[in-house]
Amino acid sequence: MTAPAGADALSRYTFPAADCSRIPYGMYRDPDVFELEQERIFRGPIWNYLALEAEIPNPGDYRLIEVGDTPVIVNRARDGSLHALVNRCSHRGAEVQRNLHGNTKVHTCCYHQWSFDLTGKLIGVPFQKGIKGVGGLPADFDKACHNLQRLRVETMNGAIFGTFCEETPPLEEYLGPVFTHQVKRLFHKPVKVLGYQRQRIFGNWKLYTDNLRDPNHGGLLHMFQITFGIARLSGTGGARVDADGKHNLSWAAQGGRTDQDGASDGGYAGTDRGDMNIKLKDPSLLRYYKEFPDNLTLAVTSLFANAALQQIGNTLAVRQLRPRSADEFEIVSTFFGYEDDDEAMTRHRLRKANLAGPAGLVSMEDGEAVELVHRAIVRDMDKHSIVEFGGRGPVTDQENLISDVPMRGFWIYYCKLMGIRAGETA
Ligand SMILES: [Fe+2]
Incomplete structure (x- = not known):
């Protein structure tokens, strides 16, 4: 197992006081610290604020945001439920949705036209079976294994929060x-x-x-x-x-x-x-x-x-x-x-x-x-x-x-x- 990116950076700096009354400047400038923050803070056991329900009131409404530096789609599905999905195609990693906000039935990647529903489920792969048995994906390719990555979502009085981490306590406890x-x-x-x-x-x-x-x-x-x-x-x-x-x-x-x-x-x-x-x-x-x-x-x-x-x-x-x-x-x-x-x-x-x-x-x-x-x-x-x-x-x-x-x-x-x-x- 390899150490996470940036882990070595922490040994470069000293926090001489346990009450954090001294902050080393390196914590603000070091790119390795930034890398580690993405994993341990923004994808760690915290609730990130995502959006307001009032911004996506109707089924199909979406907005693009970022959690840390990860691009995320926040949208409302057909049944009214809220979802936060990493905006990265499970095929080649392209941004799937490119409009900052809008209303849609599906999120379709422009690169190879893979389509995802509003819960992040992969629902369309053009030419999955090729043409007349030629080309396409292998027969054992399972679409169900290639959905958009999902964040856990909770709301409080119309404010939507999301977390990447399974260990994050319930929102009310966190707050x-x-x-x-x-x-x-x-x-x-x-x-x-x-x-x-x-x-x-x-x-x-x-x-x-x-x-x-x-x-x-x-x-x-x-x-x-x-x-x-x-x-x-x-x-x-x-x-x-x-x-x-x-x-x-x-x-x-x-x-x-x-x-x-x-x-x-x-x-x-x-x-x-x-x-x-x-x-x-x-x-x-x-x-x-x-x-x-x-x-x-x-x-x-x-x-x-x-x-x-x-x-x-x-x-x-x-x-x-x-x-x-x-x-x-x-x-x-x-x-x-x-x-x-x-x-x-x-x-x-x-x-x-x-x-x-x-x-x-x-x-x-x-x-x-x-x-x-x-x-x-x-x-x-x-x-x-x-x-x-x-x-x-x-x-x-x-x-x-x-x-x-x-x-x-x-x-x-x-x-x-x-x-x-x-x-x-x-
Ligand atoms: Fe101020």
């Missing part, structure tokens, strides 16, 4: 009570898809999962939200993690500073992030219409490893991470509202959508920050980044925003799946 609640909170009634944004970032995908689990940067990097009071580090907010620390909820609540209160926060002393006196001509961009039973005005739920569910005020979206290489990933955001939204609410959600996405008044800076790090860590792979805001040691819920503790939770779980013994020198 745990806090994150089951977050999924059900956001998808508490039928949703209506409003549109998509795709963003390609030249950096490692984990620099983005770090970003999602680092509330500390929100009130430092994002000038727009500091200036106009959407989120300041002095506001009411924090983070929640599950028992493993792998998932994270970054939250902010009403009752903290909101809108343009013009206050100057002493914590920003010594920085140039202090001008709180600028006002928007049209402050409707900042308005929040309460629509959840709790007081959260911002709730960004990061699910290990490839998803973020976003509520920024009234802007709702799911972000899916699609790693392409150690040096590149995509974020595909599906913006949505609810089926019973009126016209005014839909317009409000769309206007506020301009906070997120590749050119968003807030999110634009996250993509840039990821690239800034990725460029600068090109050498000195065994130097480390520091993850100590909020303290060292156990990963726990945080009742303030000046913390990057949830980032350590991600890495501790990541190390567990990858087989890295953090805190032990090799």
Whole structure:
């Protein structure tokens, strides 16, 4: 038996602290680490977010996505059941479905016209028996042995998840009570898809999962939200993690500073992030219409490893991470509202959508920050980044925003799946 691709890479780097308060840069740049992640993370015992049921409401509807870097078709079969199929012909390995989305009865590979039904079953092989007994496949060729590879699929309130691994626990157990609640909170009634944004970032995908689990940067990097009071580090907010620390909820609540209160926060002393006196001509961009039973005005739920569910005020979206290489990933955001939204609410959600996405008044800076790090860590792979805001040691819920503790939770779980013994020198 040979070692999996990239297995040797792990011995190149040290995690000097068991609490993952030091991350070696090589974990973000090494192509061998990326190879190993495909097997141990994305095809490992995790649930990957795939799509929303609302995106494929009718029998025959499909969308192309990626799980890790594996191309996958998510579709709804004739009987309404949902399936996730590796988009790779069982014949020569070509992509079978090439349209990003659509409706079809079968998926047919253009190369040799092999056809698969919506459950992935191989149903058509042209000239299987040749012509008049000449050519074709051997008589013992069994189509039933050559279906598309299938992922296990589970759904929760219309959100579809998939896993390659037989050992992955049931979805609700994987999410745990806090994150089951977050999924059900956001998808508490039928949703209506409003549109998509795709963003390609030249950096490692984990620099983005770090970003999602680092509330500390929100009130430092994002000038727009500091200036106009959407989120300041002095506001009411924090983070929640599950028992493993792998998932994270970054939250902010009403009752903290909101809108343009013009206050100057002493914590920003010594920085140039202090001008709180600028006002928007049209402050409707900042308005929040309460629509959840709790007081959260911002709730960004990061699910290990490839998803973020976003509520920024009234802007709702799911972000899916699609790693392409150690040096590149995509974020595909599906913006949505609810089926019973009126016209005014839909317009409000769309206007506020301009906070997120590749050119968003807030999110634009996250993509840039990821690239800034990725460029600068090109050498000195065994130097480390520091993850100590909020303290060292156990990963726990945080009742303030000046913390990057949830980032350590991600890495501790990541190390567990990858087989890295953090805190032990090799
Ligand atoms: Fe950010």
